[in-house]
Amino acid sequence: MRRTLLALSVALSVSQSVLAEEHQHASLGAHEHGVASLNLVVDGSLVSLELDSPAANLVGFEHLPSNDEDRATVARVKAALEQADTLFSFTPAAGCTLQQVELESPLFAAHEDEDSDEHEHEHEHEHEHEHHDDHASGEHEQHDDHDDHHDHEHGEHADIEGRFDFNCSTPERLEALTLPLFNSFPAMQRIQVQAITTSGQHGAVLTADQPTLSLD
Numbered sequence: 001m002r003r004t005l006l007a008l009s010v011a012l013s014v015s016q017s018v019l020a021e022e023h024q025h026a027s028l029g030a031h032e033h034g035v036a037s038l039n040l041v042v043d044g045s046l047v048s049l050e051l052d053s054p055a056a057n058l059v060g061f062e063h064l065p066s067n068d069e070d071r072a073t074v075a076r077v078k079a080a081l082e083q084a085d086t087l088f089s090f091t092p093a094a095g096c097t098l099q100q101v102e103l104e105s106p107l108f109a110a111h112e113d114e115d116s117d118e119h120e121h122e123h124e125h126e127h128e129h130e131h132h133d134d135h136a137s138g139e140h141e142q143h144d145d146h147d148d149h150h151d152h153e154h155g156e157h158a159d160i161e162g163r164f165d166f167n168c169s170t171p172e173r174l175e176a177l178t179l180p181l182f183n184s185f186p187a188m189q190r191i192q193v194q195a196i197t198t199s200g201q202h203g204a205v206l207t208a209d210q211p212t213l214s215l216d
């Protein structure tokens, strides 16, 4: 019995340190295909979500759109993100409605401002993520073609950041956040969610199979 408890406590402390590491990783702006981070903050009736995702998870590529097909894909993704109430869903009783969406990405900037070379610099700035330790872990299998060259070719990677503000008429009824987003974007494998609500902090890694975070 004693041994079981010891083993359990070792297992727990290992998993806690893994979580702490992952969290730190995410806050440093790690860029790992298939993985995104989402922060939720409740402030009175305002519920804000901040998503930070590799563009690959949403668009399917990360280069600047260079032809009509790419541009159409980017425009479609942008439009889908603007319909954020179909991607993020709250307890209906909380009465949350989408107020405002702000999106930022080199891919979107290029879309609006094709002739400028300003975005080259912006793009490199997005690239502070080169040394993933987990290249060999298999997360990148769909992107081997570009990850192989990843350290040499700048501008291969890009993020999409989104801020989604909801106004909730009864925020105290907010019991859960669900992410139908996984249905729209199958390349999105995991989202690390951190939530700060009146009941405290909540965190989870959500997936298509487990898309709901309890906020109780």
Ligand SMILES: [Zn+2]
Residues within 6 Å of the ligand: 031, 033, 054, 055, 056, 062, 156, 157, 158
């Ligand atoms: Zn990338």
